[in-house]
Amino acid sequence: MKEIKESDLFAPVQDYLTGQGYTVKAEVLHCDITAVREDELVVIELKKNLNLSLLIQAANRQKFADSVYVAIAATPGRRLPRHFKDACHLLKRLELGLIIVTFLKTKTRVEILFHPAEFKKRKSHKRRRSIIREISGRTGNYNTGGSTGRQLVTAYRESAVHIACLLMEYETLSPAKLRQSGTSKKTQRILSDNHYGWFERVKRGVYRLHPQGEKALEQYPDLVDHYRAIIRKKKET
Numbered sequence: 001m002k003e004i005k006e007s008d009l010f011a012p013v014q015d016y017l018t019g020q021g022y023t024v025k026a027e028v029l030h031c032d033i034t035a036v037r038e039d040e041l042v043v044i045e046l047k048k049n050l051n052l053s054l055l056i057q058a059a060n061r062q063k064f065a066d067s068v069y070v071a072i073a074a075t076p077g078r079r080l081p082r083h084f085k086d087a088c089h090l091l092k093r094l095e096l097g098l099i100i101v102t103f104l105k106t107k108t109r110v111e112i113l114f115h116p117a118e119f120k121k122r123k124s125h126k127r128r129r130s131i132i133r134e135i136s137g138r139t140g141n142y143n144t145g146g147s148t149g150r151q152l153v154t155a156y157r158e159s160a161v162h163i164a165c166l167l168m169e170y171e172t173l174s175p176a177k178l179r180q181s182g183t184s185k186k187t188q189r190i191l192s193d194n195h196y197g198w199f200e201r202v203k204r205g206v207y208r209l210h211p212q213g214e215k216a217l218e219q220y221p222d223l224v225d226h227y228r229a230i231i232r233k234k235k236e237t
Contacts, residue, residue, distance in 0.1 A: 004073045006032075009046040009101045013071050016110040017042075031061060033071075044069045044099065050087045058096050067116045069097035076104060088113070137184065142223055153223060156195075159184040161220050163191065164198055165227040167209035168217070174205050181234070 013033060014024045022035035022042065033044040043065040047054040054070055061068045070091065091098050097116040102109040137155025151157070162183050167173060173181075175188040184190075191199050191207050198213025217224050 004048060004075070004103055006046050006048055008103070009048075009071050009073060012101050012108040012110050013044060013046070013099065017044075031065075040067070041065050042067045042069070044071050046071050048073045050084075050091075055090070055094065055096075059094060062095070067097060069099050069112070069116065071099035071101055074100050074102045076102060092117070139226065140222070142220070151219070153220065155184075156186070156190070158223060159186055160190050160196060160198060161217065161223050162227050163187060164209055164213045164217055165224055165231060167199070167207065168214060169228075169231050172202050172206050172208045174207070176205075182230070 010026060010033065014026070017024050017033070017035045020037070022037045024033060024035045026033055028034045031043045032046040035042040035044070041064070043058075043061040045054055045058045045061065045068070047070065050070070050072055054072075058068050058070050088098065092114065095116050095118060098113040100111045100113050102111070134155050138153070138158055142153040142158070153161075163178055166178055166181050166183065170177075175191055178187050178191075179185075191201075194200075196213070196216065198210055198216055199207050200210045202208050
């Protein structure tokens with residue numbers, strides 16, 4: 001199949017809209033497609049793929065059109081973009097419609113995936129609770145927003161560092177003793193799962209810091225200093 005161009009989307013979209021009773025014109029004042037039916041003005045912007053340029057164009061058309069759609073190309077058997085679902089959420093939030101033009105071997109199919117509609121914001125309460133719990137589980141801000149290629153200090157990892165600092169100080173401790181020293185409710189699980197390979201069980205109910213864990217603490221100097229200061233303060237009282 002030949003490579004699809006943006007202009008290839010025009011004819012099938014035009015035919016579809018004409019079939020719906022619209023008068024269709026192309027390239028009217030920089031709009032890819034304009035469609036008029038009685039007093040209704042619809043604008044459709046054509047692109048092979050969803051991108052920021054398309055969203056900007058479509059949002060600008062909302063200043064004068066009654067409804068604005070974006071039309072993109074699709075080929076059977078070809079995967080949808082990784083973030084297609086998120087892109088659809090963004091289009092709906094912008095109150096834009098989405099038209100999919102599928103190029104088959106013998107024909108072209110036009111499908112309106114969704115129409116422009118007033119966006120009704122729905123919050124994910126589960127996601128919100130997860131974020132609040134994560135924020136509450138962090139004692140400081142040990143990450144840099146926007147950074148990549150480095151391990152994040154999550155609440156779980158911070159709890160593991162806290163446990164590791166106590167084991168470095170006292171050599172061996174039980175989960176109960178660790179909890180008495182201020183570690184999180186997940187202490188037993190963190191030790192049992194040993195997700196990072198930092199801990200080892202000496203005997204039933206007693207743990208110590210593995211050399212791998214001692215080495216790993218070097219990656220979190222600020223966090224280690226924070227917990228060592230707390231440990232020293234408790235030892236002094």
